[in-house]
Amino acid sequence: MKYIQGVIILLVLSVFCVGGLVADNHGTGEVLRIAWAEWPPADYLQELSKDFTKKTGIGVEIVQIPWPNFQEKVSISFSGRSELYDIVIGDSQWLGVNSKGGHYIKLTDWIDRNIEVSEIYGPAMTAFAEYPKGSSEYWALPAEVDANGYVYRTDLFEDSAEQKAFQDKYGYQLEPPKTYKQLRDIAEFFTRPDQNLYGIATYFSKEYDGITMGFQQVMWSFGGSYGDPKTYKVDGYLNSEDSLKALEYYKGLVAFSPPDAPNYYWQETLEAYKSGKVAMAMDYFAFLPGAIDPKQNPAYHDKSGFFIAPAGPKGQYISIGGQGMSISSYSKKEDIAKQYMKWFIQKPVQEKWAKLGGFTPHKEVLQSDTFLNATPYNKAFAASFPYLRDFWAIPEYAELLEACQTNWSAAIVGAKDPKKALDAIVRKHEEIFEDAGYYNE
Amino acid sequence: METEPTEFNNPPRVGSFARTSTGLSDYQVKMVFIMPTMILLILMNIFPLLWSLVLSFYKYRVNRPDLPPEFIGFKNYVRLLSDPDMWGYFQTTAYFVVTAVSAQFLIGFGVALLLNREFRYKGLVTTLILLPMMLSPVIVGLFWRFLFKSDTSGLINYFLLPLLNFVQATPIPWTTDPKFAMVSIVIVDTWMWTPFMMLISLAGLSAIPKYLYEAADVDRASNWFKFRWITLPLVSPLLMIAILFRTMDAFKMFDIVYVLTREGGPGTATETVSMNLYKLAFRSFNTGKSCAMAYILLIVIVALSNIYVKYLNQLKREA
Numbered sequence: 001m002k003y004i005q006g007v008i009i010l011l012v013l014s015v016f017c018v019g020g021l022v023a024d025n026h027g028t029g030e031v032l033r034i035a036w037a038e039w040p041p042a043d044y045l046q047e048l049s050k051d052f053t054k055k056t057g058i059g060v061e062i063v064q065i066p067w068p069n070f071q072e073k074v075s076i077s078f079s080g081r082s083e084l085y086d087i088v089i090g091d092s093q094w095l096g097v098n099s100k101g102g103h104y105i106k107l108t109d110w111i112d113r114n115i116e117v118s119e120i121y122g123p124a125m126t127a128f129a130e131y132p133k134g135s136s137e138y139w140a141l142p143a144e145v146d147a148n149g150y151v152y153r154t155d156l157f158e159d160s161a162e163q164k165a166f167q168d169k170y171g172y173q174l175e176p177p178k179t180y181k182q183l184r185d186i187a188e189f190f191t192r193p194d195q196n197l198y199g200i201a202t203y204f205s206k207e208y209d210g211i212t213m214g215f216q217q218v219m220w221s222f223g224g225s226y227g228d229p230k231t232y233k234v235d236g237y238l239n240s241e242d243s244l245k246a247l248e249y250y251k252g253l254v255a256f257s258p259p260d261a262p263n264y265y266w267q268e269t270l271e272a273y274k275s276g277k278v279a280m281a282m283d284y285f286a287f288l289p290g291a292i293d294p295k296q297n298p299a300y301h302d303k304s305g306f307f308i309a310p311a312g313p314k315g316q317y318i319s320i321g322g323q324g325m326s327i328s329s330y331s332k333k334e335d336i337a338k339q340y341m342k343w344f345i346q347k348p349v350q351e352k353w354a355k356l357g358g359f360t361p362h363k364e365v366l367q368s369d370t371f372l373n374a375t376p377y378n379k380a381f382a383a384s385f386p387y388l389r390d391f392w393a394i395p396e397y398a399e400l401l402e403a404c405q406t407n408w409s410a411a412i413v414g415a416k417d418p419k420k421a422l423d424a425i426v427r428k429h430e431e432i433f434e435d436a437g438y439y440n441e
Numbered sequence: 442m443e444t445e446p447t448e449f450n451n452p453p454r455v456g457s458f459a460r461t462s463t464g465l466s467d468y469q470v471k472m473v474f475i476m477p478t479m480i481l482l483i484l485m486n487i488f489p490l491l492w493s494l495v496l497s498f499y500k501y502r503v504n505r506p507d508l509p510p511e512f513i514g515f516k517n518y519v520r521l522l523s524d525p526d527m528w529g530y531f532q533t534t535a536y537f538v539v540t541a542v543s544a545q546f547l548i549g550f551g552v553a554l555l556l557n558r559e560f561r562y563k564g565l566v567t568t569l570i571l572l573p574m575m576l577s578p579v580i581v582g583l584f585w586r587f588l589f590k591s592d593t594s595g596l597i598n599y600f601l602l603p604l605l606n607f608v609q610a611t612p613i614p615w616t617t618d619p620k621f622a623m624v625s626i627v628i629v630d631t632w633m634w635t636p637f638m639m640l641i642s643l644a645g646l647s648a649i650p651k652y653l654y655e656a657a658d659v660d661r662a663s664n665w666f667k668f669r670w671i672t673l674p675l676v677s678p679l680l681m682i683a684i685l686f687r688t689m690d691a692f693k694m695f696d697i698v699y700v701l702t703r704e705g706g707p708g709t710a711t712e713t714v715s716m717n718l719y720k721l722a723f724r725s726f727n728t729g730k731s732c733a734m735a736y737i738l739l740i741v742i743v744a745l746s747n748i749y750v751k752y753l754n755q756l757k758r759e760a
Contacts, residue, residue: 068704072723079503079726097726101505196592206706260591262617262707395505399725410708415619 031059032336035074035085036323038064040289041144044356045089051352052343058336067266068208071398078103078328086331087340089143089323095131097395104139104326105334111138114342121145124361127390128324139326141341142361144286146321147384148217148309149377151273151291152176152280155303156190165189176307180218180249183280183310187256190279199256201272201281205265206409209401212391214282215250215408217319220389221312222246226400227429232438234429239422242314247411247418254412262413276300282309284321285381289357292376306380309387320388322359396436403428497732504726517733526709527717527734531741534713537626538691544631546684549638554672556639557646567643574636582700585629589615589701619710622702626711629697634690638683645679646672678756685749692742695719714738 034049036042042064049060063085065073071094077084078098090098098104107129111117117125124142131139156162157174166174170185177183187199203214219225224243227234237243254261258277260268266287273281274290274297281291290296291304309318325344327337343349350362354371359381365371372378392400407425410416416424433439465473497517501510521527556567573581588596591614598605598612605612615625649672657667695715698705704720705712718738722731 075504075726076723097504100507102507103504205703206708207703258592259612259614260595260617262614263703265703399727402720402724406709406712409706410619410710413617413619413707413710415708415710 034087036089037070093397099139140324143325144322148319154305191256201269201278210265212404213319219246220317223314232433306377308384317389318387493732499729501729503728541627541630549635550642552639553642571636578696622710641683645676681753
């Protein structure tokens with residue numbers, strides 16, 4: 001018995017020792033560690049980086065962090081001045097806090113000397129690299145440009161019986177919606193709980209930035225906004241009549257969504273589409289490879305069409321996604337990191353990046369036929385570009401986001417009156433701006 | 442007859458000044474052994490505790506080294522205690538603590554009463570019942586997420602379907618409706634922690650001397666009488682300890698809420714104080730305010746524990 005116990009203890013110790021050695025090997029040598037979210041583009045970048053390793057002999061490890069923990073994990077490592085990550089591919093909203101907080105290295109001079117900015121898609125440079133906006137101070141290089149878009153079931157939309165029934169009921173032709181009114185009608189039309197079919201899957205979740213990214217584009221398109229970016233005045237903007245109408249509209253979509261829709265974020269939305277539960281699904285384009293992959297979506301991969309977020313009564317705006325590539329101030333490999341970023345933004349590398357499935361920020365590549373035809377959704381993605389808008393990118397964005405997430409989530413499930421929810425966000429946002437001293441400037 | 446002093450008949454003096462062969466006194470040896478642990482405890486527990494108390498009086502964000510900490514006295518505490526949302530989180534937490542701990546106590550004690558007898562495979566049955574509390578809360582949250590799906594693809598709704606059809610009701614939106622979301626959390630926590638209650642209760646029950654029941658049988662006492670006047674008084678101190686542990690733990694409920702109802706949703710239906718504290722500390726990085734909130738939570742738990750301990754002492758005196 002004692003012998004067996006001894007063997008077990010020895011085995012456990014060996015596992016720890018081997019684990020420790022493996023971990024040590026990761027920490028030494030010429031390896032660039034890049035932190036990014038856990039999603040398909042991170043896999044593409046890992047693949048792409050093999051070329052960099054071949055050319056320079058420097059290894060590249062893409063550390064993939066699950067989306068809901070992405071921000072906090074990176075922020076905690078920054079707060080501890082950790083050397084864990086050399087490059088961080090962070091959300092556009094992080095620019096404020098990480099530049100002001102001294103966590104990102106300022107790249108303005110380096111970009112001036114080494115990067116041909118005119119080759120990069122202008123709005124991407126502003127959204128993912130510049131802070132404060134319009135200052136020409138750069139803290140990143142755009143890595144992945146993304147936008148919210150829609151995937152729909154062509155087998156349903158192109159079915160003649162469905163088309164006739166839709167025409168009879170709504171008086172116009174069934175086709176991918178161009179306005180939010182049409183989107184609602186189509187969602188209502190396909191909602192058939194007895195067939196386990198629903199009209200739409202979109203972001204309603206309280207997780208991370210889920211419902212905010214789904215709803216804000218509707219709010220903007222209905223005429224609402226987060227506030228005045230110059231005065232930081234929020235009252236009358238975020239809780240305006242237009243914002244209220246938008247929230248009531250978005251809440252109304254819950255009735256045309258599967259029963260567990262209030263928990264839907266990117267993963268659940270895509271799953272609902274792949275399982276044939278919904279006629280349309282909204283997601284960031286970067287998540288859509290799953291919709292056309294025969295392995296992941298055996299039933300509808302070849303029956304999927306794509307369209308851009310529709311227009312509202314007062315315009316057309318779309319939530320921007322994507323991230324910029326920044327160098328951590330605590331990295332000991334700044335030179336290698338710069339070498340990697342310079343390599344990454346070159347046209348041939350960007351072409352390969354686009355071919356692999358990455359959404360390139362390189363203007364020429366972005367507008368090329370090769371890119372537009374690389375996937376069935378790239379055209380819709382490129383068409384979304386003129387309409388992209390972003391959430392606040394100031395250092396207090398996380399608190400502002402939290403207030404939106406909590407109150408909008410409460411409003412769509414009926415736990416809070418939409419007007420009260422908007423007023424509550426206004427109060428919180430004003431409190432945050434006041435506390436941060438924006439009203440004193 | 443005088444004997445030569447040896448190490449056997451003349452052992453070293455016991456006390457502070459006794460010395461070992463290395464020249465260290467017993468006291469010094471004790472300190473050598475204790476100090477590493479003491480230093481570790483001070484560094485890992487005491488220092489953070491005191492440091493966070495200091496920080497709770499400052500306007501400070503750990504992710505903003507460019508903003509020096511600003512002393513603001515009790516402002517963080519005042520703001521938290523005057524925030525109506527905060528009281529909402531406390532109410533949610535209190536509702537959860539009361540319902541979950543009560544359910545765990547009733548079911549756990551009931552199962553312990555059933556198991557407190559000899560039967561075949563008793564050991565195996567007891568081990569199987571204990572399994573849920575050995576699982577990681579995140580894993581538990583994840584698989585209950587699938588069981589609680591709001592349509593009939595969730596196993597719970599699937600099994601309830603005949604009943605739901607009979608009463609002409611739709612599948613229950615377990616985690617997506619504010620009315621059911623907290624019930625789901627209570628069910629999962631009860632599933633996970635009832636075995637703990639059962640285990641402590643069983644330990645208490647098996648420690649009750651058998652002769653007391655035999656004497657009661659001689660007096661032809663009823664089962665209720667035996668339960669009320671023998672079982673309950675003798676097992677209650679242990680039950681109180683179990684309830685104390687579970688209350689303290691339930692007050693800090695975080696992991697299942699984080700995973701099952703997506704960070705305390707929908708809305709704030711399941712947002713406990715700990716969930717909100719986590720967001721304040723690690724999402725918003727409002728370090729000073731989150732430290733103040735952690736201290737408010739600590740004070741509430743210490744106050745509650747004191748009430749329990751006083752009652753426990755009273756029970757002991759009565760016994």
